[in-house]
Amino acid sequence: MDKFKKQRDTLIRKLSILEDINQTLSRSLNLKESFNAALNILFTRAKIKAGAVFLLDESDSLLRMEAHIGYDSPPDKVKYRLGEGLTGRIAQNKSPIVVPKVSKEPLFLNMMKGWNPRKDRELSFVGLPIISDYQLLGVLNVLLRYNPTRDLDTTLKFYKLVASALVQPIRLSNILLRERENLLNQKVRLDAQLKSEFNLNNIVGNSRSMQEVYEKVAQVARADTTVLIRGESGTGKELIAQAIHYNSLRSHKPFVRVNCGAIPETLIESEFFGHEKGAFTGAVKLKKGKFELADGGTIFLDEIGELSPMTQVKLLRVLQEQEFERVGGQETIRVDVRVIAATNADLEKLIEMGKFREDLYYRLNVFSIFLPPLRERKTDILLLADHFLLKYNRKHGKAIRRISTPAIDMLMRYHWPGNVRELENCMERAVLVCEDQVIHGYHLPPTLQTAESSNTTPRVSLQKAVENYEKDMIIDALKSTRGIVAKAARLLDSTERIINYKIKKYGIEVKRFKG
Known part of the structure; x- marks a missing residue:
């Protein structure tokens, strides 16, 4: 036992x-x-x-x-x-x-x-x-x-x-361990791919104004200087910011983009600096802000002119001291972040109006790069069009070989209010709708197709065109009122006498609409 x-x-x-x-x-x-x-x-x-x-x-x-x-x-x-x-x-x-x-x-x-x-x-x-x-x-x-x-x-x-x-x-x-090795190898490949993709040699444009942009990017890339990129919407400000980052000593660290104009005012402080758990209703866990995520790397503040005065004050402190507190937190967090800002706004005018802080402007405007609009760099239009043709050929499995001369003329005549972004969208659409090996004028969006290029040049005078339009409006009104002229006149915000005059002038048979 x-x-x-x-x-x-x-x-x-x-x-x-x-x-x-x-x-x-x-x-x-x-x-x-x-x-x-x-x-x-x-x-x-x-x-x-x-x-x-x-x-x-x-x-x-x-x-x-x-x-x-x-x-x-x-x-x-x-x-x-x-x-x-x-x-x-x-x-x-x-x-x-x-x-x-x-x-x-x-x-x-x-x-x-x-x-x-x-x-x-x-x-x-x-x-x-x-x-x-x-x-x-x-x-x-x-x-x-x-x-x-x-x-x-x-x-x-x-x-x-x-x-x-x-x-x-x-x-x-x-x-x-294998996953970590795979991730490290993948990161190395992605870093190499990003450096290759955002190499200055891959930014399309040989105009004099773009050559000046390349020189400035090369000068500032390997420094930690704050950069302000200015230019109209669609000129490629983010592309230049990425080129600066991936050609800098911080290229192996994060590149974090923030669209200042797309974040609601009530959330922008939390987006920038993060928040502690319980800092406000809905803050169920700690969240790191964009500046914290960009530590060691670069933060790109797009549309900087959209920031509210209160946020401008807090941003100024981060730029000066490289430190901040999360929303609802007491701990001071220090970061090492390079700032690249961009705007299409007239900051000097905003300063005069009291909508943008002058001290923040001088803090951001250490090294300024201006991107010219596409209409001022006509020699780059065809280069960009060919570049986007090749890009979307590969993406959509097409074999389009060239752009026809009339289509090139249409591209060169257009004023491109949306700049390079609009040109890229235009070429992607053309590649999608083109079924042969040549892009013609009719493959381009209607906004580029003038009456002459689309064979729809008017054959009547302006006065005759106005009269035809006026006649059509009166006929539509008479149809709606079953031929009652007085009602038609009220519908057209006119008088019965004037409408009767026009009916007689244009030879409109009112009885056809009665009954």
Whole structure:
């Protein structure tokens, strides 16, 4: 009966140890930290003399120490080749090894100095492979004080369960490591792609005014100077801002864009600086602002002229001190951010009207770049059109080879109020509707098609056209009133006498509309 009770107590104790190990392994994604904690449980509760976990490095097929406990000297640099010593033999054969007396085993190399013959009369060794889906992940070794009555089969089964518990953390760590490597590789590829895409050589335009823009971008890109980009809507201000960032020393850090004109006044402070949990209704969790997200990189403030006076004050502080507080927070947050601002507004006029702070203007206008409108750089229109033709050929799987001469003339005559953005939209539409290899004038939007180019030149005088329009209006009114002239006159906001005069003048038969 006592023997049964002792076996039951031993089983309960071992199950409790396994439960603690499993809970410990699930608390952290750091393998070294988790395995050291698990070995500490074995050391204090299972009374092992020493223990170690080795992981297989697939790059060189070496078993490297990941965690250890109970050794006299730090064994961190200890490693085994496959087949070397007991640990290497376990890994090579993927099978456990139990040595009742290590003093009798020549393969026990004692590289980690876990056994001191002067202090320890004898030790037992238990080593097991850590395997998942027939794949070796590592090896678990423990040293136990020698006990001639110890049931080594039962001991081995217990440590097999311990080794099994180590499988999931290793697999998860390997998955996370691969994902991290993939993300890093992807980031490297994206960074290279962005640098290539926003290289100054890829910005289309060879006009004199654009050459001056390129020179300014090249001058300011590698400095941390605040830049103000000015120009009409659609001239490519964001493209220039990205070119500055991706050709700067901050290119590997974030580029964060904020459209100041698109954020409601009540939310703009939270968007800029973030908010603490519970700062206002709906703030269910902490949120980092755009400046915090851009730390180390560049923030692009588009449409800066749309900011309210209150926000301008807070922005000025960030530009001066590089620090702020989240909405509802007390902690001062410091950031290292380069600011590039852009606007199509006349800031000088806004200053005169009291709508834009003069001190903020001078803080932003350290280095100014002006982007000319497309109508002032006519020589770039055809270059841009060809560029967008190639771009949307690739995107939509088309094989359009050229733009016809009449279509080119239409592009060159148009005044492009929407600038480069409008030209890009125009060319994408043309590529979509074109079914052959040449873009003609009729493929372009109606806004570009003059009466001459579309063969709809008027054949009547202005006076005749007005008379025809007036006649049509009177006929429509008579149809609506079933030929009642007085009602038609009221409908047209005129008098019955004038309408009767016009009816007679245009030879309209009123009786056709009665009944």
